[in-house]
Amino acid sequence: MKLSAVRAIITGGGSGMGRAFALHLASEGASVAVADIAEEALADTVNAASDLPGKVCAITADVTDEASVHNLVQEAREQLGGLNVLINNAGIFRDGLLVKVDRETKKVSRAMSLEQWNQVLNVDLTGPFLCTREFTTSCIDGGVSDAVVVNISSVARHGNTGQSNYSAAKAGLVADTKLWAQELARYGIRTGAIAPGFVQTPILDGMRPEVLERMVSVVPLKRVALPEEVFLGVKFIIECDYFTGRCIDIDGGMVV
Numbered sequence: 001m002k003l004s005a006v007r008a009i010i011t012g013g014g015s016g017m018g019r020a021f022a023l024h025l026a027s028e029g030a031s032v033a034v035a036d037i038a039e040e041a042l043a044d045t046v047n048a049a050s051d052l053p054g055k056v057c058a059i060t061a062d063v064t065d066e067a068s069v070h071n072l073v074q075e076a077r078e079q080l081g082g083l084n085v086l087i088n089n090a091g092i093f094r095d096g097l098l099v100k101v102d103r104e105t106k107k108v109s110r111a112m113s114l115e116q117w118n119q120v121l122n123v124d125l126t127g128p129f130l131c132t133r134e135f136t137t138s139c140i141d142g143g144v145s146d147a148v149v150v151n152i153s154s155v156a157r158h159g160n161t162g163q164s165n166y167s168a169a170k171a172g173l174v175a176d177t178k179l180w181a182q183e184l185a186r187y188g189i190r191t192g193a194i195a196p197g198f199v200q201t202p203i204l205d206g207m208r209p210e211v212l213e214r215m216v217s218v219v220p221l222k223r224v225a226l227p228e229e230v231f232l233g234v235k236f237i238i239e240c241d242y243f244t245g246r247c248i249d250i251d252g253g254m255v256v
């Protein structure tokens with residue numbers, strides 16, 4: 001698919017990679033609906049795109065809410081005059097070990113709460129499920145013959161200490177990328193996933209420099225990725241009509 005023909009929904013489009021993907025796509029003439037729970041952030045994305053050749057509009061939506069996702073797809077389809085790309089990018093993390101043992105008392109306690117588990121699974125796995133189900137229903141119903149779903153996973157999909165919830169969600173998303181490719185190919189819908197390592201987004205801004213330095217030390221390329229480097233993967237998945245059902249790791253050679 002040509003980028004200029006793209007009519008996309010990008011979830012989590014108010015910040016970080018979602019905003020970067022929207023601006024890169026709009027630079028290529030694409031039409032994009034950015035969706036987020038953060039209304040003000042969405043407005044900033046729309047303003048940042050004002051001089052670009054493509055169109056960027058904002059739709060407030062919560063990817064964990066079935067009715068909100070239904071409304072998102074309907075509204076995006078109307079505002080963009082159709083839909084052919086979904087980028088499941090909205091994501092959160094709530095890290096914690098599974099259990100903790102107190103060094104002095106040796107008391108064992110549960111560490112990651114059920115709430116932490118559910119919050120991350122809801123946004124990072126249920127969200128893409130709801131959005132993909134609604135988006136593909138709309139594409140098939142509307143007779144769209146060429147559509148793409150891009151899922152933003154993470155290097156944590158391989159399993160990362162302190163991230164039982166996040167790793168499970170991001171691995172599940174890659175599994176769904178494969179099975180959705182199989183289920184949806186007959187309708188002309190392709191899928192692809194990207195598993196980034198550390199990327200320069202607001203998530204990293206709040207980190208202490210020594211923590212960031214320790215993180216980067218395990219990356220063979222010795223730096224974090226820029227959002228535009230991850231966008232190259234998104235662009236490839238959209239443009240290559242023979243690509244489906246696979247995950248591209250863009251992680252500087254990192255192994256968690």
Ligand SMILES: NC(=O)c1ccc[n+]([C@@H]2O[C@H](COP(=O)([O-])OP(=O)(O)OC[C@H]3O[C@@H](n4cnc5c(N)ncnc54)[C@H](O)[C@@H]3O)[C@@H](O)[C@H]2O)c1
Pocket residue numbers: 011012013014015016017018035036037038041061062063064088089090091092123127152153154155195196197198199200201202203204
């Ligand atoms: N930054 C990294 O180092 C990194 C690495 C690997 C994977 N990722 C993944 O990339 C994606 C984007 O990350 P980022 O760094 O740009 O994050 P970010 O925090 O800058 O942006 C995420 C956006 O998602 C939105 N969001 C959260 N919950 C939502 C919900 N229920 N409904 C709709 N929107 C919601 C937030 O408001 C925010 O604007 C995430 O899925 C993240 O897990 C990030």
